[in-house]
Amino acid sequence: MSFLDDIRATLTRRDNALSQLLLINVLVFVVLLLIRVTLYLVTAGRLDITLVLEWLAVPSGPWTLLTRPWTLLTYAFVHTDFFHILFNLLNLYWFGSLVREYLGDRKLVSLYILGALAGAALYLLAYNFVPVFAGRPAMLYGASAGVTAIILGAATLLPDYTFSIIFLGPVRIKYIAAVVVIISIAGIDGGNPGGEIAHLGGALLGFLFIKQLQRGRDLGRPVQAIGDWVGGLLSGPRLRVTHRGGAAAAPAASGARKGTLPKPEQEDLDAILDKISRSGYESLSKDEKQRLFKASQK
Numbered sequence: 001m002s003f004l005d006d007i008r009a010t011l012t013r014r015d016n017a018l019s020q021l022l023l024i025n026v027l028v029f030v031v032l033l034l035i036r037v038t039l040y041l042v043t044a045g046r047l048d049i050t051l052v053l054e055w056l057a058v059p060s061g062p063w064t065l066l067t068r069p070w071t072l073l074t075y076a077f078v079h080t081d082f083f084h085i086l087f088n089l090l091n092l093y094w095f096g097s098l099v100r101e102y103l104g105d106r107k108l109v110s111l112y113i114l115g116a117l118a119g120a121a122l123y124l125l126a127y128n129f130v131p132v133f134a135g136r137p138a139m140l141y142g143a144s145a146g147v148t149a150i151i152l153g154a155a156t157l158l159p160d161y162t163f164s165i166i167f168l169g170p171v172r173i174k175y176i177a178a179v180v181v182i183i184s185i186a187g188i189d190g191g192n193p194g195g196e197i198a199h200l201g202g203a204l205l206g207f208l209f210i211k212q213l214q215r216g217r218d219l220g221r222p223v224q225a226i227g228d229w230v231g232g233l234l235s236g237p238r239l240r241v242t243h244r245g246g247a248a249a250a251p252a253a254s255g256a257r258k259g260t261l262p263k264p265e266q267e268d269l270d271a272i273l274d275k276i277s278r279s280g281y282e283s284l285s286k287d288e289k290q291r292l293f294k295a296s297q298k
Contacts, residue, residue, distance in 0.1 A: 007027070015105055016105070017105035017108050017109050018100050021096070021108075021109070021112060025077050025143055026085070028078055036048065056071060056078045057078060058140040058141070059071070060194070072116075072117060075141040080141075084142060091147050092143065096150050098173075107213070107218070108150070109220075110224060111146070111220065114205050115150065116145050118149065118204060121201060122198060122201030123140050133194075144199050146202060148203045149202040149206035151173075152206030154173060154177075156210040156211065157210045157276060158276060184196045184199035184203070185200065269291075272291065
């Protein structure tokens with residue numbers, strides 16, 4: 001299998017959201033890197049990557065944003081600095097793995113997208129209504145808001161889960177999340193205030209997403225519905241094959257199969273999530289883990 005085939009397989013395979021998010025970020029970074037080097041060689045430095053970023057990053061001006069509404073989504077996959085993308089993708093992998101394992105692919109993607117939108121919204125509010133920022137032209141790009149939403153989401157869901165950190169040993173992720181928020185607040189008066197504000201928007205969304213999920217409300221349903229609609233457009237019409245004499249048997253068999261794997265009731269799912277929040281994922285029984293996994297596949 002060629003390199004391009006590997007990429008195509010990763011992007012099209014179902015139940016592979018974390019790898020897809022990581023790969024999209026890497027591919028965009030590589031493309032922008034090639035464009036930047038090409039512009040430098042061809043124009044001798046007279047033109048730079050800013051020309052491209054203006055059409056991918058979120059502008060601080062609302063009137064400019066109206067002409068580029070897609071930037072509210074595209075900015076969350078754009079990086080131009082190696083260490084920027086490195087730290088974002090490491091955090092996405094570590095914390096995204098937790099969210100994916102306990103809540104499934106669809107909620108992972110919902111957290112990332114909604115976190116990015118919340119980060120962009122808070123950034124736009126700050127740069128248009130907070131006097132110290134108002135009128136200052138800026139561009140917002142990077143996965144940090146979406147990644148921060150996933151970090152806070154994981155910490156809200158599994159506050160006592162531990163990561164082993166070099167020189168520190170086991171650290172509960174609720175403390176890691178707290179440090180991320182504190183660093184973002186401390187950086188507002190630094191060199192990247194727009195990015196730090198976007199981090200806080202993503203953090204707030206991540207916290208609210210899990211709290212609402214524990215109360216039985218999935219804030220990610222609109223994202224999932226739009227994703228299903230886009231996926232249907234890209235996959236094209238589906239062909240249905242039937243066989244004579246078997247039309248009545250097929251639905252019955254399908255119903256029987258579904259009956260063997262019932263989806264848990266919402267109250268049951270809430271109780272499982274509450275148990276995770278109190279005692280951690282490892283406190284679940286095998287049956288509870290199976291029911292949680294089935295619910296995550298909705």
